[in-house]
Amino acid sequence: MGKINDILSPFTAWKHLVNEPLTVKKPLEREGADRYRGFHKNEIDKCIGCGTCEDICQNAAIDLVPVEGIETKDGDSGLRPKIDYGRCCWCALCVDICTTNSLSMSNEFKWIDEDADNFLFIPGADDKPWNNSEKGWKKPDYNLYDPNRVDMQELHPEDRDKSFIEIVQGYSKEQALKEADRCVECGICTATCPAHMGIPEYIRAIRNDDLEEGLRILYDTNPLPEICGRICTHKCETVCSVGHTGDPLSIRWLKRYIADQNPSERFKEILGTDTIEQNGKKIAIIGSGPSGLSAAHYLALMGYSCTIFEKLPLAGGMMRYGIPEYRLPYDQIDKDINYILSLGVEIKYNVTIGKDNTLDQLHKDFDAVFTGTGLHLGRSTRIPGTEHKDVHFATDLLREISLGNEIPVAEKVVVIGGGNVAMDITRSMARLQNQKFGKVNVIATSLESEDIMPADREEIVEAREENAQIIPGWGPQSIEIKNDKITGLHVIKCLSVFDEEGRFNPKFDENIKDFFEAEMVIESIGQGMDLSYLTDEIKENLKMDNRGRIIVDNNFQSSLEWLFVGGDIIQGPDVIHGIANGHKAAIGIDNYINSKK
Amino acid sequence: MSKLFNIKEDRSLFPEKNEQGKIDIDLSSHKYLKLWHGPQHPGITGNMSLEITLLGDEVMDCETHVGYLHRGFEKLMERRKYIQCFPIVCRVAVPEPDFNEYCFASAMEELAGIEIPESAKWLRTLVLEMARLASYLMWIGGQAGAFGQGIIGQWTNYLRDSMLDRFEELTGGRVYHMYIIPGGVRGLLPSGFKQRMEENLKFIEQMMKDVERVMFNNAVFKKRSVDMGIIEKDWIYKFGITGPNARAAGVPLDVRKDNPYLVYPQLDFEAVTATHSDIYNRADVRRRDLLMSVDLIRQIMAKMPQKGEIRAETPNVLHWKVPAGETYSKAECTRGEYGYYMVSDGSEYPRRINVRGPSYTHAVSLLEKMIINCNLADIAGLMVSLHTYPPEIER
Ligand code: SF4
Ligand code: SF4
Ligand code: SF4
Numbered sequence: 001m002g003k004i005n006d007i008l009s010p011f012t013a014w015k016h017l018v019n020e021p022l023t024v025k026k027p028l029e030r031e032g033a034d035r036y037r038g039f040h041k042n043e044i045d046k047c048i049g050c051g052t053c054e055d056i057c058q059n060a061a062i063d064l065v066p067v068e069g070i071e072t073k074d075g076d077s078g079l080r081p082k083i084d085y086g087r088c089c090w091c092a093l094c095v096d097i098c099t100t101n102s103l104s105m106s107n108e109f110k111w112i113d114e115d116a117d118n119f120l121f122i123p124g125a126d127d128k129p130w131n132n133s134e135k136g137w138k139k140p141d142y143n144l145y146d147p148n149r150v151d152m153q154e155l156h157p158e159d160r161d162k163s164f165i166e167i168v169q170g171y172s173k174e175q176a177l178k179e180a181d182r183c184v185e186c187g188i189c190t191a192t193c194p195a196h197m198g199i200p201e202y203i204r205a206i207r208n209d210d211l212e213e214g215l216r217i218l219y220d221t222n223p224l225p226e227i228c229g230r231i232c233t234h235k236c237e238t239v240c241s242v243g244h245t246g247d248p249l250s251i252r253w254l255k256r257y258i259a260d261q262n263p264s265e266r267f268k269e270i271l272g273t274d275t276i277e278q279n280g281k282k283i284a285i286i287g288s289g290p291s292g293l294s295a296a297h298y299l300a301l302m303g304y305s306c307t308i309f310e311k312l313p314l315a316g317g318m319m320r321y322g323i324p325e326y327r328l329p330y331d332q333i334d335k336d337i338n339y340i341l342s343l344g345v346e347i348k349y350n351v352t353i354g355k356d357n358t359l360d361q362l363h364k365d366f367d368a369v370f371t372g373t374g375l376h377l378g379r380s381t382r383i384p385g386t387e388h389k390d391v392h393f394a395t396d397l398l399r400e401i402s403l404g405n406e407i408p409v410a411e412k413v414v415v416i417g418g419g420n421v422a423m424d425i426t427r428s429m430a431r432l433q434n435q436k437f438g439k440v441n442v443i444a445t446s447l448e449s450e451d452i453m454p455a456d457r458e459e460i461v462e463a464r465e466e467n468a469q470i471i472p473g474w475g476p477q478s479i480e481i482k483n484d485k486i487t488g489l490h491v492i493k494c495l496s497v498f499d500e501e502g503r504f505n506p507k508f509d510e511n512i513k514d515f516f517e518a519e520m521v522i523e524s525i526g527q528g529m530d531l532s533y534l535t536d537e538i539k540e541n542l543k544m545d546n547r548g549r550i551i552v553d554n555n556f557q558s559s560l561e562w563l564f565v566g567g568d569i570i571q572g573p574d575v576i577h578g579i580a581n582g583h584k585a586a587i588g589i590d591n592y593i594n595s596k597k
Numbered sequence: 598m599s600k601l602f603n604i605k606e607d608r609s610l611f612p613e614k615n616e617q618g619k620i621d622i623d624l625s626s627h628k629y630l631k632l633w634h635g636p637q638h639p640g641i642t643g644n645m646s647l648e649i650t651l652l653g654d655e656v657m658d659c660e661t662h663v664g665y666l667h668r669g670f671e672k673l674m675e676r677r678k679y680i681q682c683f684p685i686v687c688r689v690a691v692p693e694p695d696f697n698e699y700c701f702a703s704a705m706e707e708l709a710g711i712e713i714p715e716s717a718k719w720l721r722t723l724v725l726e727m728a729r730l731a732s733y734l735m736w737i738g739g740q741a742g743a744f745g746q747g748i749i750g751q752w753t754n755y756l757r758d759s760m761l762d763r764f765e766e767l768t769g770g771r772v773y774h775m776y777i778i779p780g781g782v783r784g785l786l787p788s789g790f791k792q793r794m795e796e797n798l799k800f801i802e803q804m805m806k807d808v809e810r811v812m813f814n815n816a817v818f819k820k821r822s823v824d825m826g827i828i829e830k831d832w833i834y835k836f837g838i839t840g841p842n843a844r845a846a847g848v849p850l851d852v853r854k855d856n857p858y859l860v861y862p863q864l865d866f867e868a869v870t871a872t873h874s875d876i877y878n879r880a881d882v883r884r885r886d887l888l889m890s891v892d893l894i895r896q897i898m899a900k901m902p903q904k905g906e907i908r909a910e911t912p913n914v915l916h917w918k919v920p921a922g923e924t925y926s927k928a929e930c931t932r933g934e935y936g937y938y939m940v941s942d943g944s945e946y947p948r949r950i951n952v953r954g955p956s957y958t959h960a961v962s963l964l965e966k967m968i969i970n971c972n973l974a975d976i977a978g979l980m981v982s983l984h985t986y987p988p989e990i991e992r
Pocket of ligand 1: 052
């Protein structure tokens with residue numbers, strides 16, 4: 001039976017004679033699935049050329065290349081991925097890891113071309129029929145790196161609103177490792193950092209738990225890591241590619257972690273600076289702010305003997321006298337400065353050039369002079385009432401606080417300004433009011449609306465946490481004075497601060513008015529420089545621009561070849577520009593002195 | 598004639614073996630013929646070749662040669678970061694990329710101590726069974742084709758293609774799925790997937806009835822496969838034979854049962870076995886295993902969670918340092934035990950990855966033993982019945 005069946009059974013296949021044949025759909029006629037990993041697309045304006053796609057591609061199919069019409073700028077390398085379809089395996093890892101989500105794939109899979117070279121193309125820049133296709137592979141609902149920042153432990157507002165204890169507690173090892181893991185090593189930050197710090201490299205050192213290597217990398221470009229690790233304006237974080245679809249890396253806190261974890265007594269050993277050969281040349285430096293200290297550090301490493309002339313009783317300039325202790329504790333400033341002093345740098349305190357000594361004398365006594373005297377003069381709004389004795393400059397008050405002197409504190413205070421200095425004085429005032437009156441009544445008001453306020457976001461948030469009021473978008477009109485006492489500040493609505501060309505040209509609506517009650521007004525609308533130490537003879541030969549700024553070349557050398565200038569009076573104002581200027585100036589001075597030989 | 602094929606090792610009619618276990622072949626005697634079977638011969642599964650010595654139509658001696666498809670994957674991976682190995686591993690066994698992806702990912706997860714989300718476990722099991730189904734459908738055409746039945750291959754390749762359609766919409770790729778990523782999977786089921794899958798499964802079941810009638814209940818096929826190429830039960834452990842090759846001999850080796858992984862413990866199935874591992878038996882075990890995959894896919898789709906996380910949190914893949922250690926991770930592929938032995942020295946790169954594909958035992962030592970006394974015309978059918986993929990021999 002079985003045998004007969006085995007002969008007949010195959011013939012049942014004949015029934016398929018009347019059926020449609022089973023054949024596969026022709027590829028040219030079928031469309032790829034919605035999720036198909038087909039040809040690449042790139043939103044070219046959203047892409048920042050971070051190269052992370054290139055890094056992950058195991059086939060080395062991606063190359064980052066310049067593209068016409070795309071400029072290199074902060075946060076954008078100006079390059080775009082070019083893909084070689086002779087190498088690509090359409091794994092889409094590049095799409096999944098793309099930091100901006102600009103890269104995706106269409107569901108198109110047919111491309112016929114005679115020239116093999118055409119299969120090397122720049123998605124998004126080259127015009128391709130699939131550029132507008134909606135379908136295809138997009139980054140799935142997961143992350144190949146963590147987009148969320150590791151939270152920083154901070155003192156609770158209630159624990160900090162009366163004291164000047166440091167708020168930010170710093171990362172633990174575990175937290176630092178987790179945060180460092182998020183970096184994609186693109187280097188976008190390095191390009192933007194004024195000092196071009198080796199950020200991905202020191203973050204990698206954290207991951208490798210090699211903090212000594214980390215410290216060496218920090219000191220390559222920045223001799224003030226404890227300070228910068230706390231108060232740097234972190235332009236790097238603003239551009240960090242991970243920040244495009246998540247939180248940027250906490251670059252600043254990671255730097256602080258490295259500096260904090262290395263004990264200061266081992267710095268010289270770790271950095272290999274126990275003995276430095278002296279070259280017998282002497283450099284004078286005016287001002288012990290970031291630029292002066294940075295110049296001194298790098299010059300000292302090259303064997304120069306540096307003497308810093310400082311007007312105030314302690315070193316650090318604006319870092320000590322402008323930034324409140326709760327943000328930057330004095331012992332941390334000392335840690336950085338003491339290391340620089342240990343390299344043989346000398347500081348002469350309480351010496352004002354132009355009074356106790358002259359620039360001409362320095363020129364005679366030293367081989368070159370660097371000056372970084374910073375912006376210490378307060379600027380006034382010059383509105384009616386500013387001449388009253390209870391109107392102060394923020395910089396003056398902050399300096400007095402740092403000097404340990406008592407400053408006037410009123411029950412109601414208005415601060416004019418929206419930058420970090422304004423926040424510093426507002427938050428310092430809040431603390432002092434709390435100490436004196438047990439309550440806070442301080443208003444900070446700026447021309448800028450909140451979205452364009454120059455202060456760091458966290459400063460605004462923390463100031464509010466400490467019960468200060470931040471009221472942006474108002475223009476100060478006049479200070480009302482009754483019986484010789486300030487009663488408050490009249491303001492009108494500010495509609496816009498900059499004109500179409502981006503120039504400072506505020507527009508107001510006079511009909512919208514307000515009045516902030518106050519017994520004391522503090523102005524914090526920027527600072528000016530004091531160049532009174534430049535004698536007439538020097539000024540005659542020194543090239544300056546029409547705004548009174550000294551003109552310098554790339555190495556911060558002025559038109560007087562022995563005089564180098566840097567810091568806030570040239571660029572900034574901020575610490576990291578000062579550090580970068582000082583470093584470059586040190587190289588410039590070395591070149592200058594070598595050229596004289 | 599081909600009855601000789603059953604006389605295991607009865608070499609009394611043929612020349613003595615020398616000390617090296619080879620026969621002394623004097624080609625100038627004109628008694629023997631040396632023939633290279635493959636690597637381009639259509640009857641060879643994949644790119645390998647058999648150096649055969651024939652006496653008349655019968656194989657006297659055979660040496661297998663691999664290396665035609667050697668791409669150095671294992672070495673390559675030592676120079677790739679872990680995530681960069683992920684698009685490579687699927688290429689080790691082209692018709693069944695998913696087992697490679699799974700073993701690689703699960704070895705990493707085990708070393709790193711990562712538990713993948715529940716949804717990902719179900720989806721992984723689903724694609725593994727889909728891969729099994731697709732691979733069997735391709736194999737069955739090969740087995741029929743090797744014995745001259747072209748039509749079966751046409752039907753089952755069409756069926757396999759319908760499964761590739763499902764792969765395409767789930768994973769974004771038809772052949773190289775790159776779906777099982779370390780930490781989880783790369784996507785949830787698209788909407789309407791289950792319905793389309795069910796239509797495919799129904800059609801596959803219906804066509805498999807025809808395949809049974811035309812291929813299995815077929816006097817010609819039986820004539821060429823029954824009692825041919827028998828694997829004895831006592832060879833199983835000696836040779837390291839696994840999968841259907843072992844199960845057809847009555848040894849119920851199935852990693853899904855023996856070392857349950859993913860969600861297999863929650864599925865209802867039994868290892869498919871037979872008693873007499875000849876070509877016919879093995880084909881029948883695979884046919885039933887194929888139908889069991891259909892059933893398993895249905896079970897999975899009915900029981901799996903509808904949504905949920907698809908991937909566990911892992912370190913940044915760009916510098917994932919897998920903790921130092923070693924592990925062996927395995928799964929049941931269509932041909933038996935598939936395994937990845939992974940050694941990590943704690944760096945960003947794997948120190949050593951060794952791929953254990955069942956073809957290594959089945960297509961080299963086992964084949965060399967079984968092919969003796971085989972008729973030249975039966976070699977292709979014998980090879981396909983061992984279901985081997987040369988690329989996984991030469992990783
Ligand atoms: S990862 Fe994305 S943003 Fe970065 S270069 Fe590639 S495509 Fe552009
Ligand atoms: S799809 Fe994969 S292989 Fe192709 S460019 Fe992207 S990462 Fe490279
Ligand atoms: S910190 Fe951000 S910008 Fe810098 S290398 Fe890392 S990911 Fe790139």
